[in-house]
Amino acid sequence: MIVVQYPQEKGDAEIPRKIIALENTAWPQTAETETFPSAADTYVTSFVVMEKETAVCHVGVRKSVLLHKGQKYLAYGLSEVVTHPDYRNQGLATQTIEKAARYILDQHPDISIFTCERSRVSLYARGGWEAIKGACFVGGSKEKPFRSDSLGLVTMMMFLSPNGKRHRADFENTDIVFTLGENQLW
Ligand SMILES: CC(C)(COP(=O)(O)OP(=O)(O)OC[C@H]1O[C@@H](n2cnc3c(N)ncnc32)[C@H](O)[C@@H]1OP(=O)(O)O)[C@@H](O)C(=O)NCCC(=O)NCCS
Numbered sequence: 310m311i312v313v314q315y316p317q318e319k320g321d322a323e324i325p326r327k328i329i330a331l332e333n334t335a336w337p338q339t340a341e342t343e344t345f346p347s348a349a350d351t352y353v354t355s356f357v358v359m360e361k362e363t364a365v366c367h368v369g370v371r372k373s374v375l376l377h378k379g380q381k382y383l384a385y386g387l388s389e390v391v392t393h394p395d396y397r398n399q400g401l402a403t404q405t406i407e408k409a410a411r412y413i414l415d416q417h418p419d420i421s422i423f424t425c426e427r428s429r430v431s432l433y434a435r436g437g438w439e440a441i442k443g444a445c446f447v448g449g450s451k452e453k454p455f456r457s458d459s460l461g462l463v464t465m466m467m468f469l470s471p472n473g474k475r476h477r478a479d480f481e482n483t484d485i486v487f488t489l490g491e492n493q494l495w
Contacts, residue, residue, distance in 0.1 A: 310365070312408060315355040327364040328389075329358060335391045335420045345450050353385070365393040366401040368409045371495050372418070373487055378479045380472065380474055384487075385413045386423035386495035387433075388468035406436040410467075419473035422446065422485065423495035438465035443482030448494035454486070455494050462494075 315324045325345035346352035351371045358366035369389040375382040387409060392402045413421050424446045425433055434440075444464035449455030457464060463483065468474045489495070 310358055310360050312405065313357050313359055315414075316436055324357060324364070327359075327362070328355065328367050331364040331367055331393055332389060332391055334393055348490050351489055351493070351495075352471050354412065355389075356405050356412070358396075358405055360396070365392070366405050368402070368405045370409050370412060371423075372416075373489065375420070375422075375485070375487055377481075377485060378476070380476055382419040382473060383416075383470075385416060385418045385421045387421075388423065388495045390425075401433045402432060403435050406433065410436040410438075413467075414469065417470065419468075419470040420480075421467040421469065422464065424457040424460075424464050427461070427463050430463055430465070433465045437491060438467050439465045440464070441480055443481050445484045446494065447484050447486040448489040450491045453491055455489075455492060456484075457494060460494075473474070 313320065318465060327345055328345050351373050353370040353372050356368045357364050367389060368387055371386045371388050373384055375384045390402060421438065430440050440463045446457040446464045447454050468477050
């Protein structure tokens with residue numbers, strides 16, 4: 310198995326198709342014809358574990374600017390974290406999330422933020438994120454906000470820059486509103 314970072318200058322041109330095939334194992338509603346990445350304006354990169362010609366684990370990295378309670382933050386998040394059913398519970402997601410975490414730290418953002426199911430909090434906590442009490446990540450668009458609490462998801466964060474650390478309390482028990490585009494949530 311090897312871990313590749315996508316996109317690459319001279320990499321496997323088939324990687325997007327292989328990531329879509331992997332995502333179909335978890336979210337079968339994703340059409341084979343769908344393009345990767347979805348929501349290209351917030352997409353940064355992916356870490357992909359390849360077993361020969363098959364993508365078996367994927368972690369996407371996203372970014373956006375967040376205006377929150379009078380402050381401007383550069384925010385990085387994770388999305389589309391998935392391991393092929395035949396390769397689960399071997400630590401693949403844990404290792405790939407750690408790689409994505411290192412990459413995010415290297416970009417020097419103010420915060421890192423995304424949502425996950427409650428049962429997955431420990432997976433992301435191993436990578437350095439923590440569940441934030443009462444925080445609701447609001448994605449979607451201005452006209453059609455997409456609330457993480459409508460799906461019962463937990464908001465995970467890291468406070469990284471001095472400004473991010475200073476305003477930590479501003480993220481508890483509150484809505485955190487991004488403008489990501491219709492139906493988009495990290
Ligand atoms: C969630 C998901 C990505 C986890 O992938 P995975 O590769 O099985 O994850 P890991 O193997 O790193 O960790 C899963 C469990 O395996 C166990 N494990 C087994 N061997 C391990 C090892 N060598 N190192 C670390 N954990 C190991 C851990 O206990 C862990 O359980 P925990 O997170 O509750 O502590 C995978 O189940 C999946 O694709 N689910 C469907 C899509 C989905 O729900 N994505 C997440 C959206 S929030």
